[in-house]
Amino acid sequence: MDGKWQTSLRERISYGLSDGADNLVFQVMTTYLLYFYTDIYGLSAAEVGMLFLIARFADVIESVLIGVMIDHTHSKYGHSRPFFLWYAVPYVTVAILTFVVPPFNHTGKLVWAYGTYLLLGFxxxxxxxxxxxxxxxxxxxxxxxxxxxxxxxxxGQTSQIIVAIFTLPLIAFFGGNDQQRGFLITIIVFAAISLILILNTFVHVRERIPMPPATSFKKTFDMILHNKPWLTLSAVIFLYWVTTSMKNQTTIYYFKYNLNKENLVPVVNAFTAAALIGIIAIPFVTRKFSNKATMMSGLSIAVSGQLLIIAGSELWPNLTLIFIGTFINTVGSGMVIALVSVMISDTIKYAQRQFKVEASGLMASTDDFGVNLGLGLGGMISAALLAKTGYVANQSQNQATLHMITLNYAWLPLVAYILMMLILSLYDQKTVHAVTNDN
Structure with missing residues (x-):
């Protein structure tokens, strides 16, 4: 339904900054935590892989639990809005503790890593x-x-760009040769900014469209099993974040060990700014094409870029091809991620009108679930593959490890993008549009 716009400019900006706030902290974790754990903290790749695996099982429970909590929250601030107030401080505090290296023995450090990482996910x-x-x-x-x-x-993407470009330089600036100290001070800076922005969102957004009372869990669960658009989109989101994690976490390994050009990591990461092109294009493209068609176009562009990355890393080794491929791939990825929350909102309305079920918190958890589970599983896969081939931190790697890094950086993401396109083809855009626009 189109009509009068109801949010102010300040509210729109404050709403958007919430994702920027979260990503300032979370992107440091998703991009550099595997490297931090193996090369600085002192855990083996196998130990990190197991940590990521266990954390993913915890995320399954956490996402559902928090979604149900939102659906059953009744406060003067609304259902979702108070969560920004209640949990901003715990989030940034645990993020800082995650990058603390305690003066414990190996077992104690492993326990600390488990405790902080699991809490950070929650x-x-x-x-x-x-x-x-x-x-x-x-x-x-x-x-x-x-x-x-x-x-x-x-x-959100702007924060990812900031993290991608400035994290390593900031670590060097604050820590010099002491990367441990550099990581800690850098995350403290990002966490402080994140806290301010999350609280700003709480202050300026308003829940003005009343949501029906939460439906029983049994009826909600039955709806979810029959809500094919939601199930399809959930699978796409999950695969997207698996792919993102694998690529992000492997980039530093690829440039450090395969190319011996660790200094170029901030340069290649700077190409993530290209995602803004895809994101900004969305309001214009969706005026003529459906959300599904637009997302499919984004995936097609991402595939094209990934093929150039493969060409530059495997077929005709060439940094220029890798950079161009990264740019094109990121434009397509920006188009995909920009539509995620919009299409989830469509499936929530679809559930309300088609099934007479209100479960916005639980259904919205597919985004968070996809992020946590996808990023964690991608990190787990990366760590497991490194461990399997005999990776040793800060040493010259054997050929099997170098090959596995390239596989993880170039080839596996291509497979995932193609699989996403196949799954997205099952999304019934016409039915969703007809139901959600039925007044």
Whole structure:
């Protein structure tokens, strides 16, 4: 339904900054935590892989639990909005503790890593899941929802760019030759900014569209099993973040060990800024094409870029090809991620109108679930492959390890993108549009 726009400019910006706030901290973890654990903290790749695996099982429970918590929260601030207030401080505090290297023996350090990493996953969900669940209650204007989703991803991607470009230079600036100290001070800076921005979102957003009372869990579970658009989109989101994690976490290994050009990591990471092109294009492209068609186009562009990365890393080794491929791939990825929260909002409305079920918190958890499970599984796969081939931190790697790094950096993401396209083809855009726009 289109009509009068209901959010102010300040509210739209504040809403978008919430994702930027979360990503300032979370992207450091998803991009550099595997490297931090193996090369600085002192864990083996196998130990990190097991940690990531166990954390993923915890995320399955956490995402559902927090979604149900949102659905059953009744406060003067609304259902989703108070979570920004309640959990901002715990989130940034645990993020800082995750990058502390305690003066314990190896077993003690392993326990510390488990405790902080598992808590970080939980508290990330408490401040990130509400960003998606609150969207349908901010406005009932479909074009406005799309704009809000784009603004969210714009700021989220901007934070990813900041992390990608500035993290290693900041670590060097604050720590010099002491990367341990550099990591800790850098995460403290990012966490402080994140806290301010999350609280800013709480202050300025408003839940103005009343949501029906939460439906029983039994009826909700039955709806989920029959909500094919939601199931399809959930699978795509999950695969997207698996792929993102594998690529992000392997980049530093590929440039450090395969190319012996660790100094170029901030340079190649700078190409993540290209995602903003894809994100900004969304409001214009979706005026002529459906959300599904637009996302499919984004995946096609991502595949094209990934093929160039393969060419530059395997077929005709060439840094220029890798950089161009990264740029093109990231433009396509930006188009995909910009539509995620918008299409989840569509499936929430679809559930409300087609099945008469209100479970916005639980259904929004697919985004958070996909992020946590996908990123964690991608990290686990990367760590497991390194361990399997005999990776040794800060040493020259054997050929099997170098080959596995290239496989993880270039080939496996291509397979995942193609699989995403096949799954997305099952998304019934016409039915979703007809139901959600039926007044």
């Amino acid at each position: 508290f990330y969900s408490t401040v990130n899941l509400p960003i998606t669940s609150i969207l349908p209650s901010l406005t009932d204007n479909s074009r406005e929802i799309t704009l809000l989703g784009v603004i969210r991803q714009f700021f």
